[in-house]
Amino acid sequence: MIFKVYYQETKKRNPKREDTRSLYIDATNMPEARMIVEENTSHNIELIEALSDKALAYEQQGVNFKVVTVAELAAAKED
Numbered sequence: 001m002i003f004k005v006y007y008q009e010t011k012k013r014n015p016k017r018e019d020t021r022s023l024y025i026d027a028t029n030m031p032e033a034r035m036i037v038e039e040n041t042s043h044n045i046e047l048i049e050a051l052s053d054k055a056l057a058y059e060q061q062g063v064n065f066k067v068v069t070v071a072e073l074a075a076a077k078e079d
Helices: 030-040 053-060 070-078
Strands: 002-008 021-026 044-050
Touching: 002 030, 021 030, 030 044, 030 070
Parallel strands: none
Antiparallel strands: 002 021, 002 044
């Protein structure tokens, strides 16, 4: 299942709605999606949303749609 994760890039500042970003991840359930993001990034997770088939089809139309892998998350954390 594909999950959309809304997050702030750092846990060191107060969250600002304008700075909220999102990523898409493939996981079997919501706790697994949260664990993957928490273990491989320093992001402050705001919300994790399971995408229905219709919501996924809509999101896939966007130019920024890309399902990230665990390796990509880990590589981004090292930067």
